[in-house]
Amino acid sequence: MSYEVLARRWRPQTFEEVTGQTHVTTTLGNGLRTGKLSHAILLAGPRGVGKTSIARILARSLNCDEGPTLKPCGRCSSCVEIANSTSLDVQEIDAASHTGVDNVRELRDSIRYVAAPGKHRIFIIDEVHMLSQAAFNALLKTLEEPPPRSLFIFATTDPQKIPVTVLSRMQRFDLKRLGSAELLARLRQITSSEGIELPESVLRGIIREVEGSLRDALTLLDRLVSGFGSSITEEAANTVLELVDRRILLDVLDPVLAQDPAAALSAIRRALEKGIAPTRLAADLLEEVRHHVIASIVDEPGELIQLGQEEVTEIARRARKHDVETFQRLFRVLLNRSQELGLASRPDHALELAVVRLATLPSSEALSSLIARLEALESGGSPAPEGGGSGARGSPRAGGGRPRPATGFRGSAGPESPSPRRSETSKPPGAGAAPSPRRDPAREARLRAEAKSHPLVREVMDVLDAEIHEIRTYAPAPGAPTADGDPS
Template identity: 40%
Template structure:
């Protein structure tokens, strides 16, 4: 007898031999046991995970002459003919090559005839999504009300391409991808039956390469055995499977971490010169950073389907990476993979991808930005002392020397001058200026008439209008508040409970309000904003939203524009 490939030789012949689809096999077994057989089934899922094999097993179970409980005997005439694909009552049709309306018309004629020596006539249509729209329409009536002896079993990898009118007439079963662990266990049994010496680490590489498909894994194992004979080495496996060693990915990742531009150019050139498939490389590199992300985020490598020594390596490497940076690197790789097919120069595409990853700045969170705003960096002590001493250099002959300190003529000039100076100089100059002008300010204040709250209330609308000339939104916020009292040089403005956002907006632009008050009233006042807590209708969600909005405005320098 001629050689039979592993995927056909070890094809499941019973429900309990189907790997990774226990939920479906159990449902079908119960349906057969209770005689609740549907007239149409739809099996969906990716390639090589047992759709057609399950359909054959079900056909044998329904037509077996000597059933073993629920499973077929696999020795009677019907079972043997179905297994060999020559049964007159079980027809397997390829939907890709019989997709026209003429073939479906022939099928409609065939369903009228009863089975020859079986209980049911079963039609298994593989890749049913390949049928044309007209063919689906011709099948609708037959599928809805078929003869009692007819059962349809459809298999497809693209269920979204099947019309809803077809799906609604079928019982749908979604087949899952098979786990790497289950694939390794099954391949281990096959290797023992074939007397092949192969390690579990190599079988794990085969399982990951198969991406959840048992048929792909069996075909790869067959290829490895054909190349290496009875003993498969790791180097042979990587060569045949076109796999890149994990250490190679780790080395490139370290070059990216160090932003070694020259090394990244050399690596890109070596990949192109060695003929490595860029799609395979970028996919593997993305998985590499995913492994690092899992190790960095969970502080564990239990979720990784990797050999134990490689897991330990990833756990060590993940200590120097931050999860946000890994997420951004994965995003760069996925974008590069998506645009690879349209790239005119793949070498340049790879080079730019690696350089973009190496030059990526570290991730800065919003909390870090807020902290840097609240605590700005302080200049070095030498700089501070030098600038501070220059303030007291009264003997300077330069006309614009810092020793020439004179009080500003008004508050606006004072604020304008302060805005042009560094924070450290401002702090020192403000102290010296306050001492120099304190006496004159006290004398000026004695000559001004005392302010009362009634006068301020009368002028409040005028103050709001003046504020609106420069900042309309601030004027609307100010109109919401009411002047409550004045104590010394501090004016207290009261806002109702729930108007926290308006209050904070006024405090953020207090200098503008104080300048307008001084222009209207002729005297400078400091404002103090408080919220009336007597109102119990406070909306906590609104306060939280206002707080978040204020943070965004503080960071980006924005303002609210009323509509």
């Protein structure tokens, strides 16, 4: 006997058994009970969350010998035929393969057949958004004057592609992605009934992969069972599902946070040598950083982070050691860099350098201190001790022609136009006499060179160069002004 896949064996048979869509099944159940079911029902939602299952349950509930009922018997000829897709009264159509005019004609002819006594003619049309315009037109006519005792159940992952005229004739239900708690509960129930032994971390790993789709989760589980039988270790699961072990990610993240680029580089090198794709690594690193952002702003992040309690606690502990801006900056930079990975001729090298960049990002404290020192300079005081210099005149715009990034730096005056607030006594050494009202290009060039060589200015320029690179990636179009406008 061939192996029956889990998704099929565990296909829900009643509304009660459907996971996580009670807002849909309750309303449909009420409609069944009161006999006030719309003749055209649209089930919209992501893949693998139960659209087809709900459609079939509805068909059986209506056409069961004991129907209409909320608990179709599953034994009468009608129930059995619907389950085997052999019922003459219930027709399943995959719209993707029925887009032509002939198919539409066929469908319209088929609609004319009358249902068996006491039964309904039920059409389940999957991926309805794939129908052609001609097919939609034909459908519209049918929906305007539906044959008696007929029910149309449409399923779609993309309701926006259905013409509004057609949409307005349907009662629409939006199925949701399953929450991780719902998925976990269902997977636990299924694995324990099936006698499959595996650590919960594997189930959580699966859930992270499937974006709320129970069917996809069961497919992954099938792959594990076919590879390892009913006893599955975490290592085995990671290999088969190509899940990235979180320890690998933390080995990269920890030196990044410690601003140790050499250690971060060798950690990412080790991960790449395990054969993990750079894009995959980058995506998982992004997710890891995202967890830390959440843990730094939410007290009870358990619901939002799809990991075990122990791991969430560990993330929260690490997150507390840094401020939320640090993680947000890591996320932003990593997101930009990972978008470029696909374009790089050597994505692995691009990822290595991205990680080095992460490990050398100035911390947000360093940035605040830079800003404070710049402001001190601007107001005529001495910059904070780290600057080393004594009030050279410089500003982020000293390099000339650079766009002003939205970093929160106060736009300070250029070297050729000293701030009126600066007192004469704190004039930097070597700046010469009071500025002449006439332009002196040689002097301006000298001042600019002097400003550029100041350690504080160099530091600012380095930061800005990197920031500008990141900001440009976000710019709507080349040369478009930034959100706060051009200061000049």
